[in-house]
Amino acid sequence: MSKKTLLTKEEILHLAKLAGLTLSESQLKRLPNDLSSVIEYMSKIKSLNTTGVKETTQVTNLKNVFREDVIEKERMFTQEEALSNAKNTLDGYFKVKAIFNN
Amino acid sequence: MLLEKTINELAEGLRKKQFSCENLVKECYENIEKYNKKINAFITIIDKKTALKNARKKDKTLSKASSKLHGIPFVLKDAYVTKNIKTTSASFVLKEYIPQYNATVYQKLLDAGAILVGKMNMDAWGHGGSSENTDFGSVKNPYNLERSAGGSSGGNAAAIASRMCVFAIGEDTGGSIRNPASWCNISGLKVTYGRVSRYGTIAYASSFDSVGPMAKSVEDLAIVLETIAGKDKYDATSSPNTVLKYSQEMTKPIKDIVIGIPTEFFGKGLEKEVSDEIMAAIERMKTFRVKFKKISIPLFDYGLPVYYLIGPSETSSNLGRYDGIRYGQERRFFTDETARRIMIGTYALSSGYYDAYYKQAQKVRTLFIEEYKKAFTQCDAIIMPVMPTPAVKLGELLNNPLLNYLADIYTVSQNPVGVPSLAIPCGFSKEGLPIGMQLVGKMFSEDLLLKLGYHYQSITDWHKKSPGLISK
Numbered sequence: 001m002s003k004k005t006l007l008t009k010e011e012i013l014h015l016a017k018l019a020g021l022t023l024s025e026s027q028l029k030r031l032p033n034d035l036s037s038v039i040e041y042m043s044k045i046k047s048l049n050t051t052g053v054k055e056t057t058q059v060t061n062l063k064n065v066f067r068e069d070v071i072e073k074e075r076m077f078t079q080e081e082a083l084s085n086a087k088n089t090l091d092g093y094f095k096v097k098a099i100f101n102n
Numbered sequence: 103m104l105l106e107k108t109i110n111e112l113a114e115g116l117r118k119k120q121f122s123c124e125n126l127v128k129e130c131y132e133n134i135e136k137y138n139k140k141i142n143a144f145i146t147i148i149d150k151k152t153a154l155k156n157a158r159k160k161d162k163t164l165s166k167a168s169s170k171l172h173g174i175p176f177v178l179k180d181a182y183v184t185k186n187i188k189t190t191s192a193s194f195v196l197k198e199y200i201p202q203y204n205a206t207v208y209q210k211l212l213d214a215g216a217i218l219v220g221k222m223n224m225d226a227w228g229h230g231g232s233s234e235n236t237d238f239g240s241v242k243n244p245y246n247l248e249r250s251a252g253g254s255s256g257g258n259a260a261a262i263a264s265r266m267c268v269f270a271i272g273e274d275t276g277g278s279i280r281n282p283a284s285w286c287n288i289s290g291l292k293v294t295y296g297r298v299s300r301y302g303t304i305a306y307a308s309s310f311d312s313v314g315p316m317a318k319s320v321e322d323l324a325i326v327l328e329t330i331a332g333k334d335k336y337d338a339t340s341s342p343n344t345v346l347k348y349s350q351e352m353t354k355p356i357k358d359i360v361i362g363i364p365t366e367f368f369g370k371g372l373e374k375e376v377s378d379e380i381m382a383a384i385e386r387m388k389t390f391r392v393k394f395k396k397i398s399i400p401l402f403d404y405g406l407p408v409y410y411l412i413g414p415s416e417t418s419s420n421l422g423r424y425d426g427i428r429y430g431q432e433r434r435f436f437t438d439e440t441a442r443r444i445m446i447g448t449y450a451l452s453s454g455y456y457d458a459y460y461k462q463a464q465k466v467r468t469l470f471i472e473e474y475k476k477a478f479t480q481c482d483a484i485i486m487p488v489m490p491t492p493a494v495k496l497g498e499l500l501n502n503p504l505l506n507y508l509a510d511i512y513t514v515s516q517n518p519v520g521v522p523s524l525a526i527p528c529g530f531s532k533e534g535l536p537i538g539m540q541l542v543g544k545m546f547s548e549d550l551l552l553k554l555g556y557h558y559q560s561i562t563d564w565h566k567k568s569p570g571l572i573s574k
Contacts, residue, residue, distance in 0.1 A: 045407035062339065
């Protein structure tokens with residue numbers, strides 16, 4: 001296998017953006033190598049022939065687990081409880097940065 | 103020391119009034135005060151006065167109808183939400199998180215009358231196998247303070263080994279119960295996926311995560327399992343299969359069981375001391391009606407890629423919810439290891455790589471399921487190592503992510519398949535470090551695994567040994 005890193009600094013920055021992570025300078029320095037070595041190792045999975053094999057997403061053997069569409073009051077949070085771990089609230093709501101321009 | 107006793111012995115003693123719940127809880131706090139500074143097993147210690155008050159209440163309410171867990175002190179990995187008790191998953195992202203509800207497993211234990219004494223240190227979000235990837239300082243192994251207690255449920259294992267509680271609830275996504283169990287000389291059970299409700303578990307990889315007991319002995323595991331297992335309307339993936347009376351099942355005689363020895367799991371990379379102890383355990387087990395048979399799991403080498411592609415993919419999605427809005431802290435508080443796993447998952451799921459990595463891993467997961475099924479046509483259970491070496495030195499794996507992941511090779515392939523696995527002590531290294539082995543079974547074969555473990559522990563006494571730290 002080649003020693004060249006699979007991932008460049010630019011690609012790392014792109015991934016971080018997708019993942020909503022802000023990387024420190026030291027992380028940015030190490031991550032291209034760290035991630036490349038891991039992904040390179042895991043890449044051996046590509047060599048297995050999986051033609052015609054179905055994917056497995058879960059192993060419960062359960063299908064269509066339904067419940068009654070009713071409100072369970074004993075499991076409901078009060079507005080106060082729902083907001084109890086939020087740092088920024090306003091008038092009983094979560095306060096977030098604006099995502100639309102005026 | 104009361105904490106050397108099994109749950110059965112404690113339940114009997116409490117009923118005969120030989121000692122009280124208060125005595126028992128007091129002893130936990132004495133040991134916590136003596137040893138926790140050295141091993142750093144706890145993130146949150148429940149206020150002693152509160153716990154003792156609770157214990158006195160339990161002394162009063164003990165009746166014939168009480169569960170065996172009534173008045174028994176336990177701890178939870180800090181990955182379970184507990185109403186009004188700080189829950190961190192060992193990450194500063196959740197540094198100040200106070201849950202508004204209880205995880206099902208915790209609620210069931212409260213209903214049984216068990217007493218919570220603490221929330222335990224771990225690798226943050228379950229990301230690691232050494233309990234070093236934590237924002238609360240690494241957990242030390244009670245058998246050697248310079249060594250890792252294993253992970254990710256390291257605080258649990260270290261606390262049981264140092265007799266700070268009777269049992270613990272761990273969470274196993276790729277070895278997180280079995281690995282620390284084997285490094286701290288205790289017993290741990292990774293249950294069949296869905297056997298115990300995950301409701302209120304802080305998710306790592308939702309299709310792998312399994313909630314299970316850790317304790318000094320298999321006998322104790324069985325009692326805890328029959329209390330916590332079962333269908334939960336709040337977890338659609340929990341199984342409706344009947345919960346057996348495991349503690350009664352396990353005492354029945356073993357009849358004509360075949361245990362497979364998979365050649366690939368005893369090859370290169372496995373330290374000789376570990377392999378020797380497991381081989382000795384096999385010899386000991388031959389005194390039961392158990393036959394051993396060499397089998398092959400040719401896909402062995404692909405277990406790590408399956409796990410380390412699907413696990414991080416699911417975690418990158420699960421950890422997306424920590425946006426600093428509902429839980430307080432921002433995403434910049436994720437540790438380096440967690441950032442790496444999120445990034446690997448994001449990579450495997452991103453367009454252009456999805457088919458080659460994530461989708462391919464899900465297909466190989468199918469092949470693994472078939473491979474285990476095939477193996478179980480030749481045997482009833484499979485014996486294998488838990489970890490390639492006894493406990494590593496602290497810091498040894500931390501800065502090399504790939505090396506770190508390779509240490510998980512024996513424990514990662516069971517979670518994608520869903521099968522249960524029991525980790526039990528089987529010896530010590532020359533340096534005095536514990537060595538464990540695991541018995542893997544078919545889906546929902548916890549009864550058989552516990553029976554094998556129970557009988558094994560009835561002829562061995564590794565599980566009764568405790569670290570020098572606490573006898574001094």
